[in-house]
Amino acid sequence: MRIDVISLFPEFVAQCAAFGVVGRAGERGLLSMHGWNPRDYAEGNYRRVDERPFGGGPGMVMLIDPLRAAIRAARAADPAPARTIYMSPQGARLDQAKARELAGHERLILLCGRYEGVDERLIRAEVDEELSIGDYVLSGGELAAAVVVDAVARLQDGALGDAESAVQDSFEDGLLDCPHYTRPVEHELGAVPEVLMSGNHARIAQWRRQQSLGRTWQRRPDLLDEAALSKTDRKLLAAYRAELAAGKGAETGSTAASAAGADPESDGSATRGAARGD
């Protein structure tokens, strides 16, 4: 995948993409990043890229021509068609489904604004969509672009060491991820839930499913409204809630399977990603 970033500070986004999973995706040739600075396409001694807004008011607005020239240069640099996205607090909110969709494109051009933003006519003429990373205002689009780069780069085939790890992430199946534990088993902060040490893969899968359901119910009930829960899911969630109400601390999950009335040895539907609607 190729991502071109149009920005007054293209190195900023390139730096963010230089580390960890995204950096390795670059090294493996799964992602190529290219920066284009509109100042390089600005005219005059001062290479102006902004002007005062018509109608008065505070701040500056980014000029059409340097941005348009930079976008066009980026498009011309590769024959593959590119989707042009303006990072903007007024855009549709980025979520995991959107990240997956964008990750499927061969090329993206990410336009980063500064100041009060860019001249509206440029957006109408050159931009395919506007994308926001949340309901707050940043001083520039670079951080937002870096977020998009990270979210789509890790979804490229071969970017993650363990192919499973993206599938199990929060939002992938409409739920939050389950809690994770590693060594040591006993620690002054507490013990690892017994089920995870059992070696019983069906029980572990069921416990994880239950934790995902419970966490989503506690933290993001709006997601549960959208999720298609199976009968087994509903039982697991009811058991989780019952344990919480009884003050047992549902995250230990020691009685999850029996309380749910589900047999972890025989009911494969409790595993993550299993077909729903039973």
Ligand code: SAM
């Ligand atoms: N005046 C604009 C408004 O209120 O909609 C905000 C301009 S902001 C100070 C400067 C630039 O930061 C924007 O052009 C955009 O590229 C970027 N930006 C700010 N917040 C953002 C967000 N939540 N998501 C994506 N980009 C954002």
